[in-house]
Amino acid sequence: MNESDIVPLENYLRDTIGLASDSIGRGLVMRVAQRCMSAAGAHTVAEYVVRLRNDSRLRQVLIEELVVSETWFFRDRQPFELLARLALDRSRARPLRVLSMPCSTGEEPYSIAMKLLGAGLASDAFHIDAVDISEGALAVAKHASYGSNAFRGDEGRARDMWFTPAGARWYLDERVSSQVKFHHGNLFTFAPEVRYDFIFCRNLLIYFDAPMQGTAVRLLQDLLVDDGVLFVGHAEAAVLLREGLVSWPELRSFAFTRRADRPVKAKAVSTAQAHSRVRAPSLPKERLPFSDVVRRTERTFTVQTEDASLAEIQSMADAGRVDEAALLAKAHLATHEPSAEAFYLLGIIHDARGDAGGAEAAYRKTLYLNPKHDGAITHLILLLDKRSDPEALRLRQRARRPSGRGGNA
Numbered sequence: 001m002n003e004s005d006i007v008p009l010e011n012y013l014r015d016t017i018g019l020a021s022d023s024i025g026r027g028l029v030m031r032v033a034q035r036c037m038s039a040a041g042a043h044t045v046a047e048y049v050v051r052l053r054n055d056s057r058l059r060q061v062l063i064e065e066l067v068v069s070e071t072w073f074f075r076d077r078q079p080f081e082l083l084a085r086l087a088l089d090r091s092r093a094r095p096l097r098v099l100s101m102p103c104s105t106g107e108e109p110y111s112i113a114m115k116l117l118g119a120g121l122a123s124d125a126f127h128i129d130a131v132d133i134s135e136g137a138l139a140v141a142k143h144a145s146y147g148s149n150a151f152r153g154d155e156g157r158a159r160d161m162w163f164t165p166a167g168a169r170w171y172l173d174e175r176v177s178s179q180v181k182f183h184h185g186n187l188f189t190f191a192p193e194v195r196y197d198f199i200f201c202r203n204l205l206i207y208f209d210a211p212m213q214g215t216a217v218r219l220l221q222d223l224l225v226d227d228g229v230l231f232v233g234h235a236e237a238a239v240l241l242r243e244g245l246v247s248w249p250e251l252r253s254f255a256f257t258r259r260a261d262r263p264v265k266a267k268a269v270s271t272a273q274a275h276s277r278v279r280a281p282s283l284p285k286e287r288l289p290f291s292d293v294v295r296r297t298e299r300t301f302t303v304q305t306e307d308a309s310l311a312e313i314q315s316m317a318d319a320g321r322v323d324e325a326a327l328l329a330k331a332h333l334a335t336h337e338p339s340a341e342a343f344y345l346l347g348i349i350h351d352a353r354g355d356a357g358g359a360e361a362a363y364r365k366t367l368y369l370n371p372k373h374d375g376a377i378t379h380l381i382l383l384l385d386k387r388s389d390p391e392a393l394r395l396r397q398r399a400r401r402p403s404g405r406g407g408n409a
């Protein structure tokens with residue numbers, strides 16, 4: 001099989017589940033396709049695609065091979081903090097509705113449940129729908145028992161509070177698991193009867209190309225109530241700004257509200273809410289000279305080039321101002337001791353600007369300073385996968401060793 005043979009399958013995957021083969025590496029897609037085709041007895045890619053269209057089992061086998069179900073409890077702290085605060089603020093005549101899609105092996109929706117119960121919400125004050133396209137991931141999620149690698153986030157006392165250890169595994173308390181209802185589904189065809197107050201759709205858009213990202217964001221907006229909040233992954237914030245959503249000003253929460261021209265229905269926003277929202281700044285269309293960038297940057301964020309903190313630079317990047325953020329990150333690195341976090345942030349910013357070479361160099365420097373840096377390992381693997389570099393496999397193996405990080409279940 002050569003690269004052009006795989007095109008019909010790539011188109012099929014993109015159109016049905018949104019997957020852009022570049023995002024996980026064309027080489028990987030070709031290897032998986034070859035294996036699945038021969039297991040199915042299909043002789044050509046065209047024949048295989050026809051069979052996929054008509055056979056949901058065959059389709060599911062392929063999907064299980066291609067999806068990346070990497071996740072862990074309390075992945076990023078701030079989105080959960082913001083969710084709890086907003087949930088406590090919002091009183092509804094009905095339980096709050098939360099959607100976690102994709103939920104993968106369950107760590108995200110269960111983290112939401114733990115956070116809301118821990119914040120004092122009664123069990124009947126909210127419920128969580130959790131959706132994923134992978135049946136394998138959902139089976140793990142429903143089992144609600146986890147190995148230690150599922151705990152890589154900032155879970156505080158949550159593990160001691162809500163889990164019972166037995167052997168090498170941790171079993172989730174039923175008071176938490178009963179808050180979550182799991183569904184097998186595809187973001188592009190998911191059509192629930194209700195709209196949600198909060199949606200977590202994190203670390204999925206990164207696997208789509210720009211047009212499919214646009215489609216996904218429109219669908220997600222339509223699943224929100226009028227003042228609903230959508231949480232995405234940190235590498236996905238720029239997509240939402242590009243699509244015109246309004247970013248919530250909390251640092252590193254990666255939370256957005258719907259576009260002003262896409263309301264479900266008109267509803268007055270409380271003054272407190274109106275003040276707490278900021279308009280998403282539009283991305284600069286033209287490349288500005290450095291001095292203009294710095295001037296703009298200072299005007300909007302009151303940040304000086306030399307002393308911008310990483311948090312300030314991060315917040316600028318979150319707001320989609322990636323060119324300015326890149327300049328400030330470099331200025332920061334030039335004036336401070338080298339740190340893994342600074343190089344990692346620079347890597348993320350380069351990634352958001354589509355500069356794969358710059359991102360790779362920055363992630364490598366991160367790993368030089370901190371060989372176990374979780375985020376840098378994950379992002380470097382994604383970059384290496386894109387060009388089918390065998391180093392990706394070595395990095396994955398290294399990450400799976402007990403001293404590194406590995407699969408969760």
Ligand SMILES: C[S@@+](CC[C@H](N)C(=O)[O-])C[C@H]1O[C@@H](n2cnc3c(N)ncnc32)[C@H](O)[C@@H]1O
Pocket residue numbers: 016017018067068069070071072075101102103104105108131132133134137185186187188201202203204233
């Ligand atoms: C990297 S995990 C993200 C899990 C979690 N949201 C997080 O951020 O930790 C990506 C998940 O997306 C699921 N997925 C991929 N394409 C999907 C689609 N079109 N609809 C629903 N889920 C999908 C995969 O099965 C996988 O479990």
